[in-house]
Amino acid sequence: MDYILLSIGLICMIVGILGSFLPVLPGPPISWLGLLLLFCTDAVPMNYWILGITLFLAVVVAILDYVIPAKGTKRFGGSKYGIWGTNIGLIIGLIAPVPLGFIIGPFVGAFVGELIYNSSDKKRAFKAATGSFLGFLASTFIKFVVCMVYLGLFLYIAWDNFK
Template structure:
């Protein structure tokens, strides 16, 4: 049973790493579940400090994942229309079956939102859309770093208790 839980936990952590780039999968959350599954094994004693701290990090990262693209739009001169366009574009981009819709959606949404705000200023709209894209990249990088830290933590715990697990 421990081997099955170990494999399941490892698969969750790996899927979480891929999920850090694919908005359809909540990467840090899946990686955290992989860590939690590791502690369900008989070989690894429960460490509520590690689980609690990593859960808190996961919650903060999940909230920031929705805030950062909108903040990127605002930082690059976007209005509230651009911010709403970014958020709506993200949802539409995830739900549409086009390749890379999760990247194209916020960009187009911010651009269209800014054009609704000021239809004559195309440069401002493009700048806000670039800010949305930069925010998406920053958010994805942040999630990737956290998921890689969870992978490292998972492997360190497995290494520490390798004699009991294997």
């Protein structure tokens, strides 16, 4: 049973890392679930401090995932249309067979969203799209780093206890 929980936990870690890039998957909470499954095994003693701190961090990062792009868009003069455009552009960029679509998509999506909101001011739309894009990049980077730290913690604890 321990190896099943260990395997599912590792899958959660990998899905969490993918979720740090995909907007439909909450990366850090899924990675935290992998840590929880690891601690549910008989081979690993329960450590509530590690689980509590990592849960708190996962929740904070999940909240910041929504706040950072919105603040970036607002700071650069954007609207909610730019934020929605960023998310839609990311999904289209992931699906479209365009090289680096996951980077180009959010920017183009925010730009189009701002043009839908106010089609007469292209300079403001470009500025807001830049802010939304920078917020998206910052948020993605934070989620990726947290998920990689969780993976490292997972591997360290698993290696130490499953020798």
